[in-house]
Amino acid sequence: MPERGATGPRVLLRRLREVMAQPASAQVRLDRIVKIIAADMVAEVCSIYLKRQPQVLELFATEGLNPDAVHKTTMRVGEGLIGDIAANAAALNLADAQASPKFAYKPETGEDPYQSLMGVPILRDGRVLGVLAVQNQTRRHYTDEEVEALETVAMVVAEMVTGDLIDPASLSGEEGRIGPRLVKGLALCDGVAIGTAVLHEPRVEVHSLIAEDPEAERMRLLRAVDELRASLEELFARAELGAMKGEHREILETYLMxxxxxxxxxxxxxxxxxxxxxEAAAERVHNETRARMLRQTDPYLRERLHDLDDLTNRLLRKLVGEETAAVYALPDDAVVIARAMGPAELLDYPRDKLAGVVLEDGSPTAHVTILARALDIPMVGRVGEMADLLRTGDPVIVDGEAGEIHLRPAPDVLEAFRAKTKLRAQRRAAFARARTLPPVTRDGVRIALNMNAGLPFDLPHLAETNADGIGLFRTELQYMIGSEMPRLNAQSAFYREVLDTAGDKPVVFRTLDLGGDKLLPYGRQLHEDNPALGWRAIRMALDRPALLRYQIRALLEAAGGRALWLMFPMVADVTEFDAARALVDHELGRLDRFGKPRPADLKVGAMLEVPSLAMRIRAMAGRADFISVGSNDLLQFYFAADRGNPRLAGRYERLSPAALGLLRHIVTEAEAAGIPVSLCGEMAGRPLEAMALVALGFRALSMPAAAIGPVKLMVRSLTIATAERFILDRLTSPAATIRRELEEFAFHEGVIV
Known part of the structure; x- marks a missing residue:
């Protein structure tokens, strides 16, 4: 194939602009566009495939293939080379396309003579709308310049086809906005919000795509970027944010970077x-980056994409002269609905008018989530295409406890949630009154209530809740939020700050629990078919002992002569614990050699998350100073059921006789071995489940800070002797769960759950 002529992308874009301005139907303009592209690229074939359904591509226009195949040839996303481009949102450049194992032959198109193929995704807002492809009879590898030119053209095509040829709602698979609707998501920030939906930052429409004067556009871009940076610095310098320190301030500074x-x-x-x-340049870079990052499995990198989304939206508004949604008149009970949100966007909204936030994406470790928790804003994430289901002004309820969104709720649902908010306010007042009261049962048994933590913003909750200590400090979060591995001094300083804040209260540091869904942004990614059961936690640490020794050294030095508790995650066998404990002994010897003080009291324990260790507890006698049951993973592995899979929700029942029987076995075996045992996990933070745990013999629980108050009220209203008899009698029940029976017991016994 001859090389492209000297017209360049600018001339091609001008020709496309002329076609787009013609008073013709969208289909006619599309037919003309493929002819122009084929001629400019010196290609025998140019074809455009668009999505009619979420997973189906349809041939919409072609120059060179059989015209009768238009609107008849279809393929699923992932099928053939065109489907592969759509599935991966990435360009494909093949000199011999038909030799590829992914090639799918469509006889009606008449593509037999064509050997080489170059295709690029048609992207809009980071989502694939279709595929633009060129083909030639000769075998050749298209140049990088040709690929970039086709990607630029694809962006222009995307702007034309959206609305004219594609109904965006049809791509989402949603049925539209109809009556009341319940949407399940992921609970990110506790609380309940009843308010009015406000769509966050309606997408900035880029109408001008092709430049008349590239140099003038370059200067516009540079000026807008300068204005963007200045506005961010002004936002972060606001008085109420200037007082923020630690994690919150670091988030804002990272965002500015x-x-x-x-x-x-x-x-x-x-x-x-x-x-x-x-504007089009900013949109193109954003689309390409978003499509590439959406394919990443690393949660940290995906969270950084949200920051990039925010920056691009702000830059586009600078370029087109639009204001942010937050400056418009907001209702006093605004519930902001967004696909994603950066921390600066959250701060744009007046706190006194922001009732709650709903994110189509979102995660517990996202910057915006961390900030929302600090500001006490109810938030639910991972709710799918929410913007397609409602309009600004719709009534909405955000249930940050259950992770649910009620759209246009029925009057009885609305009334029920109004009663729930009143009850929450009353219970918060009761929690506050009980803050200084000890968690002692009616029959005089003291239950230790500890809190879980992992980031600096968690530490003030220790005093606020009057918890007995920190029963689980997740050390891996410090590694996951940075752009590089924290240095020894930084780790030691961080752990010292935690111990200083805790004072004389114990802090149980869990050593690094990396792997699975916890990936380092600066680490090499490994593909595993089943990462939850793969190379993670103590397995990774023992295979890379330098990493674990490095962390142990930081913990020992941070203790500085004070008491130190540490435990190893996901221990499956006694030999693993012995190997990890040997690394602690090695680092203790190093302290001695350098004349540094040992911890005044060192306790080393194991986290029981793997069922095999439950059968080896007595063998841990004389080795482990304590055992902490990680109920989340333990029961997930016990039932062989992914607790995050909604289809398996009924197969992961914490209050089944099988689960309770396993936990009772652990308690009795630990008592026989003389090893103190505690439990951390979701069970500990739910009053009904916590009641069952206390009845089974657990005397120390660790939970989210917000759960301390509710669980303390349960403990103070419980008589253990009565509850123990009740639950032990039901461990042999053939029922799938005894949840209802426990609820009835609590009601009749006056236990506050």
Whole structure:
């Protein structure tokens, strides 16, 4: 195939603009576009495939293939080379396409003579709308410049087909906005909000795509970026934010670093030089980055994408002169609905008018989630295409406890949640009154109530809740939120801060629990078919002992002569614990050699998350100073059921006789071995489940800080002797669960659950 002529992408874009401006139907313009692209790219074939359904691509226009195949040839996303481009949202460049094992032959198209193929995704807002492809009879590898040119053209095509040829709602698979609706998601921040839906930052429409004067566009882009940076610095310098320290301040500073990223500006500048306007250049870079990052499994990298989304939206508003949604008149009970949100966007909204937040994406460790918790804003995430299900002004309820969204709730549902908010307020007042009261049962048994933590913003809750200590400190979070592995001094300083804050209360540090869904942004990613059961936690630490020794050294030095508790996660056998304990002994010897003080009291324990260790508890006698049951993973492995899979929700029942029997076995075996045992996990933070745990013999529980108050009220209203008889009698029940029976017991006995 001859090389492309000297027209360049700018000339091609001008020709496409002329076609788009013609008074013709969208289909006619699309037919003309494929002819122009084929001629400019010196290609025998140019075809456009678009999505009619969420997973089906349809041939919409072609130059070179059989015209009768238009609107008849379809393929699923992932099927053939075209489907592969759509599935991966990535360009494909093959000199011999038909030799590829992914090639899918469609005889009606008449593509037999064509050997080489180059295809790019048609992207809008990071989502794949279709595929644009060119083909030639000769075998050749298209140049990088040709690929970039086709990607630029694909962006123009995306702007034209959206609305004219594709109904965006049809791509989501949703049925539209109809009556009351319940949407289940992920609980991110506790609380209940009853309010009015406000769609966050309606998408900035980029109408001007092709530049008349590239140099003028470049200057517009540079000015807008400068204005963006200045506005962010002004936002973060606000008085109420200036007082923020630690994690919250670091989040804002990290966010600002993205705006200063030179690579981001360079890619947008290059797009302008290819003939796009400043707005279109920003949109193109955003689309390409978002599509690439959505394929990442690393949760940290995906969270950084949310920051990039926010920056792009702000830059586009600077370029088109639009204000943010937060400056418009907001209802006093605004519930903001967003696909994703950066921390700066959350701060744009007046706190006194923001009732809650709903995110289509979102995760517990996202920057915006951390900030929302600090500001006490109810938040639910991972709810799918929420913006397609409602309009601004719709009534909505955010249940941050259950992770549910009620859209346009029926009057009885609305009334029930109003009663729930009143009850929450009353219970909060009761928690506050009980803060200084000891968690002692009616028959005089003291239950230790500890809190879980992992980040600096968790530490003030220790005093606020009057918890007995920190029963689980997740040390891996410090590794996951940074761009590089924390240095020894930084780790030691962080652990010292935790111990200083806790004072004379114990802190149980769990050593690194990495792997599975906890990936380091600076680490090498490994593909595993079943990562939850793969190379993670203590397995990774023992295979890479330098990493564990490094952390143990930081913990020992941070203790500085004080008491220190540490435990190893996911121990499956006694030999694993012995190997990890040997590393602690090695580091203790190092302290002696350098004349540094040992901890005044060192306790080393194991986290029981693997069922095999439950059968080896007596063998841990004389080895482990304590055992902490990690109920989340333990029961997941015990039932062989992913607790996050909604289809398996009924197969992961914490209050089944099988689960309770296993936990009772652990308690009795630990007592026989003389090893103190506690439990941390979701069970500990739910009053009904916590009641069952206390009845089974657990005397120390660790839970989220918000659960301390409710569980304390349960403990103070419980008589253990009565509860123990009740639950032990039901461990042999053939029922799948005794939840209802426990609820009836609590009601009749006056136990507050």
């Amino acid at each position: 993205f705006a200063e990223d030179k690579g981001w500006l360079r890619r947008m500048t290059e797009a302008v030089e290819q003939g796009l306007t400043a």
